[in-house]
Amino acid sequence: MQAFDRRSFIKLGSIAAFNWLTLGDALQAQAETKKGDDISVIHLFLTGGMSQMDTFDPKPNSKPEFRSKFSPIRTSVPGVHVTEHLPRSAKLAHKYTIIRSMTHKTPVHVPACGLILSGHLPLSSITHPAVGSVVAKELGPRNELPAFVSVPGSTGYWESAGYLEPRFNPFDAGNPNVAKYQVRDLDLPLGVDWARMDRRRSLLALADDKFRRYDSQNLIENMNSYYQTAFGLMQSERAKKAFLIGEESEKLRDHYGRTSLGQGALLARRLVEAGVRYITITRGFNTWDHHANIFPSLSDTFLPELDAAFTALVEDLESRGMLQKTLVIVTGEFGRTPEINNQAGRDHWANAFSLVMAGAGVPGGQVYGETDENGAYVTKDPVEIPDFTATIFDKLGIDFRKEYRNPLGRPTKLSADGANPLKFLYS
């Protein structure tokens, strides 16, 4: 077994791109690329639950004990109002669609996160794959960068490959809003350069050679394909550049906001440019779960943070001509109770909540669906979660009726039965 040297290694690098999957998968994915293959998704996931009344579905004349402390302001779209603490989003309303009539029946964090991220409620013996993992499996990576990335990282089993293989788990990018931002395990350890790493790999090849006689299930080939992909990523100039958020101008970074959500959105734009297909961004599990003094938290921290991250992202994508090819989604896993509790907070509420989508053909300046005067129940055009995920699959050219066989042997469609893409999200 001839030891690896750097030159042969670069040659390998090129085919390493496919090795996020076995060669067979990649070729099969290659054959099927058609409409939607160049579309990417950036999902600002506000885990904990975004209060609809205090954001995109203001209810100025709701009951006193329900009413938000914030007052609505006009937006760039006549007749459409958002909360006063989203001023930049208000000016950009003509670029996105607000769905005010999202609804489901699970006001508990973990199963609701599973539902919104995979389109299915988790069962006690089944974890469904997140939409990002299905995209990674169906379309494969575009180059040596992973297809599905989570910033700062997956918040739990509800954001994972579920019963698919672990190689479709999201790649954890870490929190970019730190001084010396580094992606975990991407750079060589201290004091080890590539020459020394090549020496190590030849020792490894020697040891593996001794193991070959035991290997009746070609484990070595399988594992080595992952080693090539790992080294492909670690040595890829494109990957290094994509994660180098420091290259962005200080002005643009301030414009996004020096928060994990803001810098996460900026990193997401760079990763989409570098070829990543699906990115979820959170600011930490359950942080939007305002059971107590919701108004100061929203006005002082959470809304300015979201306002900056979301509008900077949409403007940045548009200025670079990427908005047509990038679907931006902003949602929590449910809304919050219209009635304010005795801790001056709002609790969990899934009967009605808001969701915002922009880019990838989603019409701008549209408000779809309505809720009653308290923001409690949907009164017009309810939207179910399976239709929402069917739309994402459809926009990416994936057949949302395709069936996977889950560990129980039950065929389950990518979006639950009877789901259809939402017509109003196509222009």
Added chain:
Amino acid sequence: MRYLAVISLLTFSASAKTVDLKIYPPEVRLHAGEGQKILVIATDEEGVSREVTAEAAYTTPAYLQVEAKRTVKAAQPGNAKLKATFDGISAEVTVEVMKPRPHELSFINDIVPIFTRADCANSNCHGSVRGQKGFKLSLFGSDPDVDYDAITKKADGKRIDTANPANSLVLRKPAFQEPHGGGQRFKAGSEDYNLILDWLKRGAPYDAPGQASLRSLTVYPPNWRMVGTGTNVQLIAVGEYNDGSVRDLTGAVAYSSNIAAIASVKPGGLVTAEQSGETAIMARTLGRAAAVPILVVKDRPMKNYPAVAENNFIDKHVFAKLRQANVIPSPLSTDEEFIRRVYLDTVGTAPTLEEARAFLESKDPQKRSKLIDQLLERPERADLWSMRLSDMYRAGYNEAGQKGGGAYGRFFRDQVRKDVPYDVMVRNMLVSQGRHDFEGISNFYFVSREITPEESGVNVTQLLLGMQIECARCHNHPFEKWKQDDFYGFAAFFARVSRKDMYLNNHNGTYLKESGEVLHPKTNKPVTPKYLDGDFEPEAPGTDVREKLAKWVTSPTNPYFARATVNRFWKYFLGRGIVEQVDDFRVTNPPSNEALLDALAKEFANGSYSIKRLERAILNSRTYQLSSVPNESNRNDQVNYSHFLVRRLMAEQLADTMTQVTGVPMKFATQPLGKRAMSIPVLNFGKPHYMMKVFGRNDLREVICERDTKPSVAQVMHLVSGDTIQQQITGKDGNLDKWLADSSLTDRQIVERIYLSALTRMPAEDEITAALAPLKAAARRQTFEDLLWAVFNSKEFLFHH
């Protein structure tokens, strides 16, 4: 008669002499005026069996005849003997002819099976959950009421036209007299066509109440070895009904092969051997299913099959199956391979330097069984078992966290240390109550936020009985016999089990409410507890019905518990279940070695369910000690334990072996430095140890599942440049620093120590020279750091072999 006997083409020499003849079904029962197909099997002196139904000579009393050398027929009732003779050997079978069955057409027994065998009611057409083009049938005819409603009432009755039956859509579409997405399912005028036509002519009636309903479906032969590709066998299917009547369902059921590339099956049940391997043929009708395990072997039994030593009953069954499949087991593992494997499987780490040397240098012929006895007494064994059981029973399930989960893990460790019989442990868990942090056992029920009867039912069936009946929560199981009534009947045992919300800074308990009930989703009426496949067990006032359930689960007559348990424990040591997925026992997923599974279950039950006793038998078996190096005949066998299956180590085994090799402790959040990974039942979910997480350990344990050991890029990147290995190989004051400072040790001896402690073998010459080659160029420590990196990244370290 429609089905002609197909003469099987014998393509090889019939020189071997027949020594045995067998007739199926073992007791032929039929009604006067109807037929029952039979199957005659001849077995020669080399143990090869083949079907000779068409060649055998039959002697029967006058009123009985064997039509077309296949179907027994009789005009009037009576009891008689049927004798078949072939190649000078003969066999007899009793034939009971009952009085004629009242032959009125039944929608359930005659019409519904047509849609199953014509492949209309399968999962990707009318049988799917949504149906097809508005026409929804129950999957494989599991719910005749749904089918009758769909055919006669739905789409406002336009699918049938009793006035002009031939014009009914339900005939024109499958006969392709009208455009039909599914194409032609049967020809106009065929037997199926006429059956439906006849039924339509009678006004498409539903069955009168009291109509006989199918009680059981049996398929012969029970299992079958096919020697030589291209050979055939005709399966026979017999249906028994609840009024005692019997029918030949050979042509009426739907057949399918799990792996058609190994053995294919035609409608009507003729099986053809395609290539060597193992699969099973399924027969399905009216929601019932039966499976025939099929083993295909290319050439005749080897003449010079080597004699293989057998250490115990395990080897007897494993090697019998291998001989059947013409597969020769690999030789015994070397001492190095054996000691590393048995240490990892009992105490969770590879042997230390001293332990490895002591064993390798010993000449004692009994050293392997003595080593096993020592290891079974080691305290670390209880840590490994505690981890296995904590994974299985989901200790620390999301809200119990480190407090409740830790108490549960310590409960398992204590039970294993005292070798408490597993049936006693399970009974105590089933009737447990208590505060989750204090009485760890009571976490058994804490597998859903609000402890619900349904979740408890799923947990017990999947973990203790090895069956997944969660499908039957919303609808009848498509091909298993579990109905919704079974699911809710079993859940009713746990109606009173509930979560006690104890505020004492946020902790929980499991307790029995004063009263509780489970309502059937369809009838909304309280459900009486009912054993799976058994009868009702109403709860007597003032008692805890779970005590009755605990007795039923662990009773020796329970057909599921012992088999499901030994199958799961067997996989801990051999890497693959005799039934694979270990919690997927079902008719259509037969065990790869029924005799072995049965023997293990009996040994376990008769050995008073001692885990240590079972473990000692497995570890001492030659099967366990086989080398993992395959030979020509067993290279492709992954199912019959012909060689030891290579599999990746658990995250804890990797971490604890590394720290043992390097002498540099690994820090886990919330745990004091020096604690071994295996000895911590539940780690902190919020501050996970990245290596544990990326190598498959999940401390939330929110879903019933085994650990995933497949590779991923994140895993490999962590091995290549992650901090875990970097700290291990550069950590100060560990073994490496000691060895480097020891002037009596040469560099060569240090390389040997690294290989012996990490891979439990001495390095080869080329490995030593390669390791020391760059010595001059780089600093001495860096050289050994690189060697440690390579050893920890090597497949030999990461995999059990």
Added chain:
Amino acid sequence: MPKLYLLFCFALGLTAAVDSDLPSPAPSVRAAFPPGVQRGTSTEVELSGANLHDVRSVAFAGRGVTAEVLAAFASKIKLRITAAPDAEVGRRDYRLTTQRGVYVGVFDIGALPEIVEAENNDDWRKPQAIALPILVNGNIGSEDWDHFRIRAEAGQKMVFDVSATRHGSRLDADLAILDARGEELAWVDDTTILGDPHIEFTFEKAGDYVVRVGSLNGGGNYRLSAGVLPYVHRTLPAGAEAGKTTEITFTGTLLDTVDEAWIGDRLAKGEILSKSANKLRARFTVPRDAPVGRNLVHLSAKGREVALPTEIRISDLPEITVTKPSLDWRTAANVPSTAVLNGVIEQPKASHYFRFDAQPGDTFLFRAESMKLGYHLDPTITVFDAEGKKVAFADDPGVDDRADEYQLDPDLSLRCDKPGPYYVAIRDGMYRGGDQLLYRLTVKKQEPDFILEMRDSLKSLYAGQQDTFQVRVRRRAGWTEPVEVWMEGLPQGTVVERQTAEPKDSIVKDTCGVERVVDGTIVLLPVRVGASEPGVYDVRVKARGVRNGRTVEHDAIVRYNLAAAGHVYGPMQVERAQFTVAAPPSVLLTVPDTAKPSEPLKIGVKRYGSAKDTALLLRVKGASAAPVPVPAAAKEASVPVAGHAGTTIRFEAVSEKDGRVLAESAPVLLQGK
């Protein structure tokens, strides 16, 4: 940051709904270190918390313990605490009063010699050596383990007890004993009901061993008692009637060395009847005028008192010890219609049955106590009629928040409408059995009545503020009438409106929106503070209800909010409700406790009311420095500080317009370079 994995839905306790966003002026102590002193010693103790400056007094309940304030800063107070040689051992309250409010905490008086842990004992290979018997005061942060080396002889049995929750620490500790190679010989997380660990270990071989105190999450102090020490697990009965003689059986370890026993502060001397290693019987005669309620029982061996005395109740009802309980209602023993039954549920799934007579119209109160005494029973009470049919049942009382002291110990009210014998049964809520499942079951024939509890017993408000006093009315033995609640003792200018508690249990919503029924009615008395004179006032809450013509009036029992009182459950020794009016500040200055001359001092400036947007001047008192202007909008000022180490300075905020002094900061201690 919400608890990372907040999946629980819990009822949020009703906090004061102060309308303006002024922070509460009341002092609060988060922890005292060391959390106790050995009696007969004088030790420096530091209290850390908030709003502690300008402390006026720190007074201890009971006899023989005094405190001298050495220094008081906003977040820290240094005290010298002196305990007399005969001061009563055990936990006692202290009351800390400042100009702006009162805080009640708890402090431990120990019998053993005490030391404080010397940090960096985190590595088990370098433990801190200690000589036994001893009590070690320590602190556990996150990822912090304390190791102590001890010497043991072969066959020696020792006791290792970590008190944390029992003296108000928030630490959830665990305890381990390691051998010389660091292997765990013993490990325990929760022994007492609130999770303190306790190990009794017999060392097989003589040699050095390591004791390790740790925690999953850290965050509090502990008191480790270690050595060959007698220790009491259980005291039965846990009640003694005033004016009667009671025989008490103590179970525990090393009790054969005990030679003295008494109740309270030498209230009732005990005569030892028999003793063995793990059992001791003593007879106590309690004086007629002994104070009814919570007390402690003490044992001592050769002049050294047993660490951690156990709880006992002085009762005004006959106390019966249940030695041969009947496990079937048919063979239940007769008990008087008013008595306290003391027993232990030894066998799992067992219920103890008692038979009592009642006439139609009789009303009864049954009360089960176990958690309040520190034992493990989760009691349920069931009452059967003459035919054995269940007529009443009670398990956990409706709890509105974590601080509710009644958490597992239920009351049950019964109105008998049929004559004849009745049967009352007590069992564990989870059908467990064991020697720690001790109960005190009070059976009391009594007129319908109500219990009045005052929750906000130490409220502080600024003049001009509005708030509510939270009071709870619990109905017992069939009381069904409304109850009028009012307050007395308030300063002139402060008005509290009367409220009426309707006879309907209140409903509280938890964070998941699930409704929970609470035991009793939550009453909120609105309070408006006018221009009242700032000061600390003793207040009382009273309530009156009329039931078929008879007026029933009660003074409220004083309960303290868990966090407001030493973070311990249960009643305090001194139950005294106080209400403080503080002068409303127009400016609040927040300063650190200490400052270094090298770095400028960061001072937080908050303006209220009329001073909302006035420019200020910051003047230094006690050192020479130029006044620093603070513009109207500035929320913070950084002030260069000069002055030699050791002096204490303060800052004054002066209005730039009219020179009025609007605020004075807490003192700041200048430190050297």
